[in-house]
Amino acid sequence: MSKLIIKQELPPPSAQERLVDILQVILPIILLIIAIAAAVSLYVAPDTDSLGQGQASLPAAARTNSLPNAYLAQERELNALALAFDDAVETQAESHAKNAVLVQKAEALLSHVNAMDALVGTLTLDAQDKQVLLTRHQYQKDYWESKLVFHRLRMARFTADTPAPVAVEAKETPPAPPVVETQVTEPSPAPASVPEAVTPPAAAQQPASPDKAALPPGVQLPPGMCPLFGPGAAECKAGKH
Structure with a gap:
């Protein structure tokens, strides 16, 4: 189909x-x-913000390059210092030493801008042109002062992060026991010992009986006297003779 x-x-x-x-x-x-x-x-x-520069903010004298040579020389030196600062930021490794160098450079830049402030007062420019230059300098000082504060904070951060040196731990000496001052008491002299009485034997304690008593050896009574004790005492008693 x-x-x-x-x-x-x-x-x-x-x-x-x-x-x-x-x-x-x-x-x-x-x-x-x-x-x-x-x-x-x-x-x-170009990075004009870091220097606080710009054709719109420049006075008429600066746009026509009629600023005195002394000021222009100071301005070129300021630009050179700023470029050295930026070069250090980009080329050096981040460390405490780098931030210390940047702090020094920022201080040098601030001192230079202050010197330029003093120089503006000596220039033969209109009051409006001088005010424009001083306003630009104030911007630059604020900028570099912020850089100075920032890198000081970075220095403090590196200092805080650095570990303290580990000291070799010496073997700890146990603390000496505290000296307790005690009052020494002199011992009291011992009481004089009393010699003990010699106890005579029991036989010696008993009195001798008249029968047993005798004259000491070698002792003789005179004639006609009777011994009171001992042998012969009985015969001499009264009544015996």
């Missing part, structure tokens, strides 16, 4: 549809170009 195919021409696209198709192709390319330009500008554009 044969099929009947009918060809029908589509209506031409409208202008809006053609514009949408074109934008779908061109818009991504435009966004890519803008992103590349923004990235390049971040790396190529």
Whole structure:
């Protein structure tokens, strides 16, 4: 069975549809170009914020390069110090010594800006131009003072994180017992010992009986006297003779 195919021409696209198709192709390319330009500008554009400089803030005398040479020389020296500071930030490894160097550089920059303040008073410029220069100097001093405070804090952080040196532990000696002062009492002299009486034997304690008593050996009574005790005493008793 044969099929009947009918060809029908589509209506031409409208202008809006053609514009949408074109934008779908061109818009991504435009966004890519803008992103590349923004990235390049971040790396190529000079960092004027760190120095507090900008053509919009400069007085008319500075825009026409009519500032005295003494001030311009001071300004070039300030720029050189700022570049040295930035170079130290980018090239040196983060450490206590690095932040100590940056603190010294920030102090030098602050002293230099103060000297430039004093120099502005001697310039033959309008009061408005001098005020503009002093305002820019104040911005620079605030900037470098914040850098000074920041790197001092970093120094303190490194000092706090550094462990204290470990000392060799010596063997601890036990503490000596406390000396207690005691009052020494001299011993009282012992009482003189009383010699004990020698107890005579029982036989010696008993008095000698008259019968047993005798004159000591070698002792003789005179003639005519009777012994009171001992042998012969009985015969001499009264009544016996």
